[in-house]
Amino acid sequence: MRETPFDLAIEPRGDARNVVVLWATGAKRRLGLGWTGATKYLTEVAPSPPWDAHLLDAKFSVLRPLGISGEPLAPTLMVDPAMRKSLPEILRPLRQRAGDRPLVGFHPGGSQIERCLDKEQQMTLLRSLWDEGYFPVILGSPAEKKALSLMMQTYGGQGAVFGEPLPMAMAFLQQVDGFLGMDSGPAHIAAALGTRTLVLVEPIKAGITTPRGPNSVWYPLKIDRPLTPAHYSEIMNSLKALMSRP
Numbered sequence: 001m002r003e004t005p006f007d008l009a010i011e012p013r014g015d016a017r018n019v020v021v022l023w024a025t026g027a028k029r030r031l032g033l034g035w036t037g038a039t040k041y042l043t044e045v046a047p048s049p050p051w052d053a054h055l056l057d058a059k060f061s062v063l064r065p066l067g068i069s070g071e072p073l074a075p076t077l078m079v080d081p082a083m084r085k086s087l088p089e090i091l092r093p094l095r096q097r098a099g100d101r102p103l104v105g106f107h108p109g110g111s112q113i114e115r116c117l118d119k120e121q122q123m124t125l126l127r128s129l130w131d132e133g134y135f136p137v138i139l140g141s142p143a144e145k146k147a148l149s150l151m152m153q154t155y156g157g158q159g160a161v162f163g164e165p166l167p168m169a170m171a172f173l174q175q176v177d178g179f180l181g182m183d184s185g186p187a188h189i190a191a192a193l194g195t196r197t198l199v200l201v202e203p204i205k206a207g208i209t210t211p212r213g214p215n216s217v218w219y220p221l222k223i224d225r226p227l228t229p230a231h232y233s234e235i236m237n238s239l240k241a242l243m244s245r246p
Contacts, residue, residue, distance in 0.1 A: 001024075001025040002024075002025055002026050004025075005026075006027035007027070007028050007029060008027060008028070008030075008031065009022040009025055009027035009029070009031070010062060011030070011031070011032035011033070011042075011062075012032070012059040012060075013059070014033035014034065014036055014048075015036060016036040017038075018032075019032050019041050020038055020041055022041065022042070023042075028043075029043050029044065030042045030043045031043070031044045031046060031062060031066070032045065033045070033046050033048060033062055034048070035048065046061060046062040046063075046064055046065050047064065053208070054207060054209075054210075054212070055208060055209055056072050056075075056212060057072060060072035074212055074213070074214075075188070075191070075211075075212060075213070076192055076194075077170065077189060077192040079167075079170050079174050079193070080167050080171065083167045083168050084171045084174075086168070087168065087172060087175060090162075090168075091172070094135075094137065097135070097158075097160065098135035099135075101135035102133075102134050102135065102178060102243060103134075103137055103175075103177050103178075104129055104134040104135065104136055104137065104177060104178045104179065104180055104239070105137050105139050105173060105178070105181070105186070105190065105195075106125065106126065106129065106136045106137065106181060107138070107139045107179070107180075107184065107186040108122045108181070109181070109182035109184055110182065110184030110185060115182045115184045115202075116182060116184075116223075118223070121223065122151065123151065123155035123156075124232060125232065126152075126159060127157050128232050128236050129159075129180070129236075130157040130158060132236050132239075132240070134178070134239075136157075136159040136160075137162050137176065138152060138160070139163075139173075139181075140161070141163060141165075142164065142165060145161060148161045148163060149161045169189075173186065173190045173193055174194075174195060178195065178197070178198070178242065179196065179197045179198070180239060181197075181198075181200065182223075183199050183200070183201040183202070183209055183211070183218075187199045188211040190211070190216075191211035191215070191216035192212075192213055194213060194214055194215060195213075195215065196215045196243060196245065197211060197213060197215060197216040198217055198218070198235070198238055199211055199216065199217070199219070200219055200223075200235070201218050201221065202220070202221070202223070203221075203222060206218055206220045215242070215245060219234065219235055219238050221235075
């Protein structure tokens, strides 16, 4: 990178390690946030945003010293046309099995503990989706497909498992009627595709890490505590309200 005479290098995460990398490139101007130190390696330090700012707003604020302000662009994604063309082969039999029931993608969570429901919570939500008239489709990676299929058999209801690679999963998320899941990658993808998305998120992170999208809402949920029937009822009511949007 030193072979390129950069005029400006920007570090929007506030990570001291990245700041040192900017300095090592030899860029003339080095702009960043000083959240974790190493500001001596920056030529300009952007004002720190409020602690409760959405991460998208927080990172965008690094551009203020350049005179760039305002609202950041809303995240949007486009689906690979080839994936969209081949999706009907998977989607058609699911629609036939679902009948009049709306297809709702369900993702139980990511790799981080605070972003993953336990098995009992997952199966209770699956049963709740079915009991409320939806056809749940559990989403996961190809490597997770076998375990998710076993869980689908265990929970005692009907539904399906979708364990295709990410490009195909994006096409699928654009075509489902709704999405329910934890604050992890698939939820952000669904929201950016404009899909009706209900995100379950730790209260301390609500409005900070939650996805942004025209049809995205969130429900605060402390997953390290037992979920009561009232929790599941409120989640389903939130989903119903979301699904009723035009």
